[in-house]
Amino acid sequence: MTLRETGSMGTEKSELENGMASGRIVLVSNRLPVSIRAARGGIETIPSSGGLATGLRGPHSRGNSLWIGWPGDTSGLDQNARRELDEKLAKLRVVPVYLSPGEARRFYEGFANGVLWPLLHDMLTRIPPHSRDWDSYVRANERFADVVAEHAGGADQIWIHDYQLMLLPGLLRRRLPHARIGFFLHVPFPSSDIFRALPWRAQIIEGLLGADLIGFHTFAYVRHFATSVLRILGLDTQGDRISYAGRSVRLGVFPMGIDNALFAELGSDAGVIAESARIREAVPGSKILLGVDRLDYTKGIRRRLLAVERLLEREPALRGKLRFIQLAVPSREHVDEYQSFRRELEELVGRINGAFATVDGSAPVHYLYRSVSPKQLVAMYRAADVMVVTPLRDGMNLVCKEFVASRADGDGVLVLSEMAGAADELGEAILVNPYDVDGTSAALSRALAMSEPERRRRMAPMRERVLSRSVHDWAANFLATLEQQSAWTPVNDLRKQPNAIGEVAERMASARDLSLLLDYDGTLVPIVAHPDLAAPGPGLLELLHELVRLPRVSVCIVSGRTRSTLNEWLGELPIVMFAEHGLWIRDAAPDSWRTNLRVDNAWKEQVRPILEEFVARTPGSLIEEKSAGIVWHFRGTDPEFGLMQAKELHTHLLAVLAQDPVEILTGDKVLEIRPHGANKAAAVAHAVERMPRGTVLAAFGDDRTDEDVFAALPAGALSFHVGMRPTRATHRLADPLEVHALLKRLVELRRK
Numbered sequence: 001m002t003l004r005e006t007g008s009m010g011t012e013k014s015e016l017e018n019g020m021a022s023g024r025i026v027l028v029s030n031r032l033p034v035s036i037r038a039a040r041g042g043i044e045t046i047p048s049s050g051g052l053a054t055g056l057r058g059p060h061s062r063g064n065s066l067w068i069g070w071p072g073d074t075s076g077l078d079q080n081a082r083r084e085l086d087e088k089l090a091k092l093r094v095v096p097v098y099l100s101p102g103e104a105r106r107f108y109e110g111f112a113n114g115v116l117w118p119l120l121h122d123m124l125t126r127i128p129p130h131s132r133d134w135d136s137y138v139r140a141n142e143r144f145a146d147v148v149a150e151h152a153g154g155a156d157q158i159w160i161h162d163y164q165l166m167l168l169p170g171l172l173r174r175r176l177p178h179a180r181i182g183f184f185l186h187v188p189f190p191s192s193d194i195f196r197a198l199p200w201r202a203q204i205i206e207g208l209l210g211a212d213l214i215g216f217h218t219f220a221y222v223r224h225f226a227t228s229v230l231r232i233l234g235l236d237t238q239g240d241r242i243s244y245a246g247r248s249v250r251l252g253v254f255p256m257g258i259d260n261a262l263f264a265e266l267g268s269d270a271g272v273i274a275e276s277a278r279i280r281e282a283v284p285g286s287k288i289l290l291g292v293d294r295l296d297y298t299k300g301i302r303r304r305l306l307a308v309e310r311l312l313e314r315e316p317a318l319r320g321k322l323r324f325i326q327l328a329v330p331s332r333e334h335v336d337e338y339q340s341f342r343r344e345l346e347e348l349v350g351r352i353n354g355a356f357a358t359v360d361g362s363a364p365v366h367y368l369y370r371s372v373s374p375k376q377l378v379a380m381y382r383a384a385d386v387m388v389v390t391p392l393r394d395g396m397n398l399v400c401k402e403f404v405a406s407r408a409d410g411d412g413v414l415v416l417s418e419m420a421g422a423a424d425e426l427g428e429a430i431l432v433n434p435y436d437v438d439g440t441s442a443a444l445s446r447a448l449a450m451s452e453p454e455r456r457r458r459m460a461p462m463r464e465r466v467l468s469r470s471v472h473d474w475a476a477n478f479l480a481t482l483e484q485q486s487a488w489t490p491v492n493d494l495r496k497q498p499n500a501i502g503e504v505a506e507r508m509a510s511a512r513d514l515s516l517l518l519d520y521d522g523t524l525v526p527i528v529a530h531p532d533l534a535a536p537g538p539g540l541l542e543l544l545h546e547l548v549r550l551p552r553v554s555v556c557i558v559s560g561r562t563r564s565t566l567n568e569w570l571g572e573l574p575i576v577m578f579a580e581h582g583l584w585i586r587d588a589a590p591d592s593w594r595t596n597l598r599v600d601n602a603w604k605e606q607v608r609p610i611l612e613e614f615v616a617r618t619p620g621s622l623i624e625e626k627s628a629g630i631v632w633h634f635r636g637t638d639p640e641f642g643l644m645q646a647k648e649l650h651t652h653l654l655a656v657l658a659q660d661p662v663e664i665l666t667g668d669k670v671l672e673i674r675p676h677g678a679n680k681a682a683a684v685a686h687a688v689e690r691m692p693r694g695t696v697l698a699a700f701g702d703d704r705t706d707e708d709v710f711a712a713l714p715a716g717a718l719s720f721h722v723g724m725r726p727t728r729a730t731h732r733l734a735d736p737l738e739v740h741a742l743l744k745r746l747v748e749l750r751r752k
Helices: 009-020 051-061 079-091 101-120 134-151 168-175 201-208 219-233 260-267 270-281 301-314 336-356 374-383 399-406 437-449 452-468 471-488 500-509 538-549 563-570 604-617 639-656 681-690 704-712 736-751
Strands: 025-031 034-039 042-047 065-070 094-096 157-161 180-184 213-216 241-244 247-253 287-294 322-329 365-369 386-389 413-417 430-432 514-518 553-558 576-579 584-586 622-625 630-633 662-666 670-675 696-701 718-722 731-733
Touching: 025 051, 025 134, 034 079, 042 079, 051 065, 051 471, 065 134, 079 094, 101 134, 134 168, 157 168, 157 471, 168 180, 168 201, 180 471, 201 219, 213 219, 213 471, 219 241, 219 247, 219 639, 247 471, 260 374, 260 399, 260 452, 270 374, 287 301, 287 374, 287 399, 287 437, 301 322, 301 336, 301 437, 322 336, 322 374, 336 365, 374 399, 386 399, 386 437, 399 413, 399 452, 413 437, 413 452, 430 437, 500 696, 500 718, 500 736, 514 681, 538 553, 538 736, 553 681, 563 576, 563 584, 576 681, 584 681, 604 622, 604 630, 604 639, 639 662, 639 670, 662 704, 681 696, 681 704, 696 704, 704 718, 718 736, 731 736
Parallel strands: 025 065, 025 157, 065 094, 157 180, 180 213, 213 247, 287 322, 287 386, 322 365, 386 413, 413 430, 514 553, 514 696, 553 576, 696 718, 718 731
Antiparallel strands: 034 042, 241 247, 576 584, 622 630, 630 670, 662 670
């Protein structure tokens, strides 16, 4: 059970503000920022040089942080070596999460890279038809959660990185309900149509929503994520925030930079410039195209080679005067698919060179399968006439930014895929569709022929932009936003309470007199696609009968349903009922409905045709007519279109009904127009007037109309919000099943 208690805004804000100065930064990534190597003198730790390690080196070096991650395969280390490794990592403020080779293979290669990687890069055809590694992915994330929970304190900021750990924010939220958690996705987030192909789509989304702040490289990825949340969980995004589990989850755009100072410095280094000259001297009189990538099928290397081949076919004059250098950095060498991809590229390189090599032995493609030092890399950047960065899909792509930062000479042309996140920032590049081989070939020709003044006009603003936004700025910006979001988030978040249901049930059961105010839809029964499908089952009817039979317990149903529906479903029960949000009241006796409001339905003649038009325009929507109100339901519509139509309808009705004595109420996929004065809070006044002194009053509800009830409750009353929205209720229940569990426990205790 997940009954949780909510708190007050002031208390939580004070706690957060007090913790800011003392809290640490806890960085969590799949791999640690160091590599482990066994040597004769013992265990060696070698700093990593990747973009993530570089970007987080600043926050980690300040001395008030931990870094948690997998240290790599340590299965060959004996007990003494493992102890030595732990001691060395501890001195670096690094905490290892140990995984066996089999666990790591199934978690990392099997699911993270075998399923999530192609999915997130829009490549559904590369997802295996059967994935048996989801459980391994879950267990690995749970292992990370255990280690993080063991080391993180309440004032710490926890920053989780990338697709390998997408379940971790939610797992940590259950272990550390007050934690400040940020998550950054370094790869793209695909459109909802693609993401919904994942069988575990809801679990992944719910895992990510455990964070307070979720960061992406571009606004497009934010939009895709928000749409997926809407289509999968039915939650709308308000601005840059999603209300989930009683918390406000913020979505942010944080385009990652590079260590721009380092690349700018290397670009001006005399040794690098000399090495660059040697590269050019090796191909005198030739133009140099350069590609630098990890060997991965998402990088577009194959289509890039085909574009070079097409260029040589179309422009014979370039044969013998063009050198395409492709540096492919080894990646996932033990994975069969990557081995096959490497062979495919090497065969393509051989074919192109066989067709276009000259008699003097000059081959157009120079293919390098290895890693190079930073100085060697920058020398290649400086030597290139044209940098070709054409991934089929990339979260950001830092290679193009490295190229720009390295060009201290202000020259060079960048041909960049519009499918890379960096394309949003580097608009002066020649942007190409990497799937369009002919178009890319034409872009390469244009780049090679570009005049020096135009090259410099394009490079100058890109270089200024790249040099002004470093990877260190990116890290500082994210952490500052996480701190602000944590302080802003309302306190109505979930509070983990062992045995909470039993304790609250005992409190209600021990009361001399007890009065229950129960909402119906979403509280006693789940929300369903069509209103007529929510009739009570035998289990619920039996539970209500048992409650009614308890001595000194009164039961009241407070619903937006019509009188006729409540009579049909619950009329035999001797309980008080409020229909149409308090407009009508029935005492325990049947057929005793009455109202204290004068009902004037003249306004309906204006509204009904409008709603009928929207039903015709919005497949899946429907109208529900009430005695004094009218409702437009859109739960059965396409989520995005239905929400858009609801907003348009709401705006239109505000103008049409501005002078009428009605209000427009938005609920859970419904829009209701009702007379002023019809309010569920009337049920509270009715109950208070009639209950004996000392009665414990407990109200249950799930949507905004029930907040009126919670607001009207007297001091000392209990209130239970069902679901994930922000609430003023004192307690939270996950769903109607937990409501039933609590009420059943109440019955059991009251009978003793």
